[in-house]
Every structure is written in structure tokens, then in C-alpha cells.
Amino acid sequence: MNDSVMESSAEGNTLATSVLEPRPWRRWLAAFFGYTASSRVQLTSAIWMIYLAAQGYSPFVIGLFEMTFHIAKFVAEVPTGIFADLLGRRKSLILYCVISAVDSLLYLHPTAPFMLLAFALSGISLAFLGGANDALLWTLTGYADAQRQAQLYSKLMSWTLMVSLVSEMIGATLGGYLGGIMQTLPFICGALISLVSILPLCLLPEGIEERQPEERINVLAHLGSGLRTVWNTPAILGLILISGLTESCGTTIYFYIQLQLHGLGFALSAIGLIIALSKVCQFLFTAMVPAMMRKIPERWLLPLAVLAQAVGLLLMMQPQMVPSLLGFLIFFQAATAVLYPALSTYINQRCPEAQRATVLSFQTGLFSLAMIVLFPLFGLGITHSSYSVVYGWTVLALLLGGLGTVFLVRLRQWHVKMK
Numbered sequence: 575m576n577d578s579v580m581e582s583s584a585e586g587n588t589l590a591t592s593v594l595e596p597r598p599w600r601r602w603l604a605a606f607f608g609y610t611a612s613s614r615v616q617l618t619s620a621i622w623m624i625y626l627a628a629q630g631y632s633p634f635v636i637g638l639f640e641m642t643f644h645i646a647k648f649v650a651e652v653p654t655g656i657f658a659d660l661l662g663r664r665k666s667l668i669l670y671c672v673i674s675a676v677d678s679l680l681y682l683h684p685t686a687p688f689m690l691l692a693f694a695l696s697g698i699s700l701a702f703l704g705g706a707n708d709a710l711l712w713t714l715t716g717y718a719d720a721q722r723q724a725q726l727y728s729k730l731m732s733w734t735l736m737v738s739l740v741s742e743m744i745g746a747t748l749g750g751y752l753g754g755i756m757q758t759l760p761f762i763c764g765a766l767i768s769l770v771s772i773l774p775l776c777l778l779p780e781g782i783e784e785r786q787p788e789e790r791i792n793v794l795a796h797l798g799s800g801l802r803t804v805w806n807t808p809a810i811l812g813l814i815l816i817s818g819l820t821e822s823c824g825t826t827i828y829f830y831i832q833l834q835l836h837g838l839g840f841a842l843s844a845i846g847l848i849i850a851l852s853k854v855c856q857f858l859f860t861a862m863v864p865a866m867m868r869k870i871p872e873r874w875l876l877p878l879a880v881l882a883q884a885v886g887l888l889l890m891m892q893p894q895m896v897p898s899l900l901g902f903l904i905f906f907q908a909a910t911a912v913l914y915p916a917l918s919t920y921i922n923q924r925c926p927e928a929q930r931a932t933v934l935s936f937q938t939g940l941f942s943l944a945m946i947v948l949f950p951l952f953g954l955g956i957t958h959s960s961y962s963v964v965y966g967w968t969v970l971a972l973l974l975g976g977l978g979t980v981f982l983v984r985l986r987q988w989h990v991k992m993k
Contacts, residue, residue: 599717601777603730606714608774610734613671614741615767617749617760620679620849623832625757631685633833637953639693640829641946648942651704655794658706662780665711665933666706671771671900673699676968678765682758697942703932710781712922712930724923731915736860743853750846798861800932808990810924810933812983816876817917818940819975820883823968825945826952827887831902834961838895846899848899855903859911869918881977883909884977887969891962914950 618625658666673695680692711734715727724898752759795946804810835845866875882905917937925933957966 605777612770622709637950643693643943658931675768704935726984808986822944
């Protein structure tokens with residue numbers, strides 16, 4: 575324990591020294607926001623499940639496709655996190671854009687083998703995005719103001735999410751419109767947008783400290799350091815578990831509600847507008863997150879956000895449209911808006927710089943592992959039952975998972991103190 579603390583202090587001193595050097599951080603942040611704005615224009619986010627259903631795929635088969643995505647993402651998470659830490663976080667984001675473009679083009683020939691490959695590539699691309707994106711923003715924030723890094727990071731992360739939400743709103747609306755013209759048009763345009771997103775990335779630094787020529791890259795040692803960091807820091811372990819639990823729940827609901835709305839008779843354009851409206855609500859809540867994080871302690875903010883997600887699901891169980899949309903647009907979006915930036919800030923505060931992207935990849939990897947199970951189970955559930963019943967089981971899993979995480983963290987804290 576003492577050795578690891580000394581290593582973290584040394585890494586912190588090195589970073590603090592490095593950030594004193596003049597850096598063009600304003601230009602870098604502008605480039606980062608430019609990359610974020612372009613890469614988050616996801617034209618297919620509100621229609622891809624409907625597109626596959628129109629090709630004859632059942633909800634269960636679509637769930638299996640999504641499971642393939644998360645298996646590939648889970649397998650790739652830690653290797654890509656190590657790649658970002660050792661070889662460059664900018665390189666990792668460029669690979670994300672390139673692979674995303676290839677993935678989109680595979681939808682032009684929607685046979686089962688091509689779809690399996692598309693979902694696998696999509697998982698790998700998001701693994702390259704994973705920890706590298708937040709780790710790079712944390713580093714750029716340190717260049718801007720090392721003394722108030724955590725506070726500034728939460729603010730910039732909220733701005734990043736708001737830029738992303740505006741792009742997603744545009745993408746969801748435009749994607750529904752383009753899909754009405756030609757089903758494959760959103761996928762073609764999406765590939766082009768992914769490639770354009772590489773341009774602002776070329777203006778960014780790699781986001782890692784320069785390695786001495788005599789230093790050797792030891793992948794296994796780096797992985798071991800990251801694992802020890804998580805296991806010996808119960809707070810990080812708990813935050814990662816809560817992140818995987820809540821994000822997997824939120825993502826599953828976000829995609830399957832497309833089919834629920836379609837089954838209720840909404841047209842593609844209307845579904846695109848509803849998804850865009852959910853982004854508007856999330857945008858408004860995200861704008862309030864930095865102030866909430868300053869005024870509400872961590873031990874209260876996270877449980878309240880998890881509770882809001884559970885309340886949203888309970889409202890979505892209702893057969894009437896008004897309470898269902900209220901649960902999805904208000905409570906569910908409020909939880910999503912708070913959880914991501916808060917969890918990212920709290921984890922980054924506790925991470926050593928050298929293992930930052932690797933530790934964050936554990937966070938996204940756990941999310942992928944949860945989705946491997948949850949997404950096909952949800953698809954199987956709505957195939958043989960109603961959305962209300964499946965939402966009820968999801969609420970139960972969410973609450974039990976939260977209580978289990980609290981118990982495990984307390985147990986680890988006791989064990990660490992006893993050492």
C-alpha cells in the first residue's frame with residue numbers, strides 16, 4: 575500500500591511539473607470539442623433497430639447481434655486502454671473513427687455474417703474510444719488549470735456532454751428524415767462523418783507523458799498496476815460497479831424503446847423527434863450537473879441518481895403514454911445526465927495518471943460485460959412478455975445491484991484497513 579501511494583505521488587508530481595510548461599491548451603480544447611461535435615452526430619442511433627427489424631430480424635436476434643457487439647467490446651476494452659496509456663490516446667480516438675466508418679458501411683449489405691462483423695467492429699471501435707476519451711480530456715484540463723483540475727474537469731465534461739447531446743439531437747432527427755428517403759442513406763452519411771472527425775484530432779497531443787527512450791513497454795506490468803489500483807481502492811471499485819450497472823440499464827432501455835414506440839404506431843420521423851426530445855431534456859439536466867456536484871456530496875448525489883433511474887422505469891411500466899413518456903424523458907434523462915459526468919470525475923480524481931485510460935477501460939469493460947447478459951435477456955423478455963413486466967425485473971436488478979455494490983465496497987474498505 576505504501577509503495578503504491580508513493581508511486582502515485584511521484585506520478586502526480588511529474589504531471590504537476592509537466593503542466594507548468596506552456597501548452598496551447600485553448601487550441602487543444604477547441605479541437606477536442608470540434609471532434610466531439612462531429613463524431614457524436616450519430617445518424618443511425620434512433621433507427622438502426624427498426625432498420626434491422628425491417629430486414630426480417632426478430633427482437634431476440636437483434637439482441638444476439640448486440641451481444642456480439644458487447645462481447646467484442648469487452649474483449650477489446652483492456653487491450654485498447656493499455657494501448658491508449660502506452661502509445662497515445664489520440665491514436666486510440668483516430669482508430670475509433672476509422673473503424674466506425676467501416677462498421678457503418680457494412681449495413682449496406684445486411685446479411686447475418688456482415689451484421690455480425692459490423693457489430694463486432696462497432697464494439698472494437700467503442701473500446702478504442704472508451705477510456706481514451708475521458709483520459710485525454712482530464713489531461714487537457716490539467717494543462718489548463720492543475721490546481722482546480724477536478725472542478726474544471728466536471729465543468730468541461732458537462733460541456734462535452736451538452737455538445738454531444740446537441741449533435742445527437744441533430745443526428746437522431748436528421749437520421750429519421752434521411753431514412754425516410756432511403757433506408758441506407760443514414761449509414762452512408764454516418765461513415766463520411768466518422769472520417770471527417772479525424773481532422774480535429776490531428777490538432778491534439780497524444781495525451782500521455784513522453785516516454786524515455788530507454789524505457790521498455792511492459793504490457794503485463796501495466797495491466798497488473800491497473801488491477802491493483804482498482805482492487806486496493808474500494809471507492810474506485812464501487813464507482814466502476816455502479817457505472818456498469820446504471821449505464822447498461824440506460825443503454826438497453828434507450829435502444830429497446832425504439833421498438834416500443836414503433837409498436838405503438840409512431841412513424842420513423844416521430845420516433846426520431848421523441849429521441850431528439852429526450853436529448854433536449856438530458857441537455858438541460860446536464861447543464862445543472864456542475865452546480866449539483868458542488869452542492870451535493872458524492873455519497874448523496876449518486877444514490878439519488880440511481881433512485882431517479884428506478885423511478886423512471888417504474889413510470890415507464892404504465893400502459894398510458896403520458897406517464898411512460900414522463901418517466902423516459904424526465905427521470906430517466908435526469909439520471910443519465912448526472913451519472914456519467916459525476917462517475918467520470920470521481921474515478922479520474924482517484925486514478926494515477928499512468929494507468930488512467932486502463933482503469934477507465936475497466937469501467938467500460940464492466941458495462942460491456944453487463945450488456946452481454948442484459949441486452950439479449952431484455953429482447954427475449956419482450957418477445958414472450960410485455961414491456962411492463964420486463965421493466966419491473968430491470969428495476970429489481972438495478973436496486974439489488976446497487977445494494978450489493980454498497981456491501982462489497984464496505985467489505986473491501988474493512989479489509990484494506992485491516993492490512
